[in-house]
Amino acid sequence: MKYNLLALVLAFVASSCSSSSDGNKDYREENEAEIAAYVAENNLLATKSTSGLYYVIEDEGEGKNISLISDVTLTYKGYTTNGEVFDTTRDDLVSFNLQGVIAGFAEGLSYLNEGGKATLIIPAHLGYGSKDHGNILAGSVLIFEVEVYSPSMIAEKNDADIQAYIEKEGLDATKTASGLYYTMDEAGTGAQPTSESKVKIAYEGSFLNGKKFDESGTLGVELELSKVIDGWKEGIPLFKEGGSGKLIIPAHLAYGSYNYSAIPGGSVLVFDIDLLSVIE
Structure with missing residues (x-):
């Protein structure tokens, strides 16, 4: 409905x-x-x-x-x-x-x-x-x-929804102190970025229901981690160059309770990412 x-x-x-x-x-x-x-x-x-x-x-x-x-x-x-x-x-x-x-x-x-x-x-x-x-x-x-x-209620609901998603998908996910969840398909063997690095990443973004809202394409995009959402700023440096995995990001590490483009406020975001290179 x-x-x-x-x-x-x-x-x-x-x-x-x-x-x-x-x-x-x-x-x-x-x-x-x-x-x-x-x-x-x-x-x-x-x-x-x-x-x-x-x-x-x-x-x-x-x-x-x-x-x-x-x-x-x-x-x-x-x-x-x-x-x-x-x-x-x-x-x-x-x-x-x-x-x-x-x-x-x-x-x-x-x-x-x-x-x-x-x-x-x-x-x-x-x-x-x-x-x-x-x-x-x-x-x-x-x-x-x-x-x-309230923000605390959104965070609590997000976490419960993420855990249900992880169980449903059979994922081996790790939760950080901030509330970010991630899976690591490949850790990578190259350089490891920091939260201030410029990187090249291929990604696909979707909601917990699987509906896709954004993607970069296989060639990826260059971006500065200092200018992205907190979930990326924390999550991308968990990988080394050549690494790939999934970031499951609650709203307080993304766009909070505000609508952003096609993303409704309070949304959990799921990103499948490939860290293609660390530029600087």
């Missing part, structure tokens, strides 16, 4: 559906009744904000406070009051800035800190208003179960 829905929608759709003067229907009254029935039926202790958002905080979180303009890394499940799921990350992490999501989602997360967990019940004027949006019907009340990950 796709889970890029939220990040593609402007946050302030409410301004376009709060009245019927332009032909848009105002669903507030019927949404309020629907939410009240849902809260009662599920015995929820929900708080209502001045905007009309309802939320239930399971855990406020102990990390950095979240604002309406924060970058967040999280998991979520979105469904309607009849229980029909329209979007979910499952166990995958996703990252985005809250300025790019629906107003109710951004407001709800602003009541949390990193590490927080909550259920948000969002009326249509804080969601997608009076227009259908994908498989979400006009006027729908949206419910999101969300868990915002």
